[in-house]
Amino acid sequence: MTKDTREGQDASPRRRGQGELEAQVLSALRQAGGARTAGWVRERLGGGLAYTTVITILTRLHVKGAVSRERAGRSFEWTAVADEAGLAALRMRKVLDGEADREAVLASFVTGLPPHDERLLRDLLAQDSEEGEG
Template sequence: MTDRSEDGAEPSPRRRGQGELEAQVLAVLREASEPVPVAWVRERLGGALAYTTVITILTRLRAKGAVERERAGRSFRWTAVADEAGLAALRMRKVLDAEADRHAVLASFVTGLSPNEERLLRELLAKAAEEEEG
């Protein structure tokens, strides 16, 4: 038996968010051993997305610095240069860059961290400072 809405219509498929699609495209690209064309990415995603949708996601990821492209004839081949953590960091940087009061944003972010997250952040900052000095 199929779930139906009150009006008897079939439920529409769950719509994925932009971030979810970006993460999926990035994961597929990271599986590739060499730069790949859009059609390869689309096929690995199951083939249900429109070709233009895949190009749009790749273009957005390129603008964020998460992927690179190289010319291959009249089209491009794509390569991941960031993983999912890198993509999340790029998003965080974009949000931070859009705010006028960076101090307030960072202070608010830090006060929302759990004790374990705060400890990890302190360790990462200490490690980054050591690398900068040495």
């Protein structure tokens, strides 16, 4: 490969990672502080995204429970109901729901955590348990 070919490749648009576009759309909606149209989201994100791409991402987020939508004329207005952490939790739950042996998956997940994260998870579970008793 020649230097000119490599330079030409470097100039091409960067491909987003899986879930990155969803996180960007969700972030834009959270910053909006209220319901917004897909066109607004598209303008906010820039980068030449197709309107249909934005609609697809918003629809996926809606199915996941991360955004709500309300009819506005012939279109919808979208509102974030989850943050980035909530979106990650939804992804984790989807993976867990797809496994036959939930106990084994959860046990493997917890034992694979660094000690600090395992302590944090245990503290959160204990806190949730205490709140449920009260």
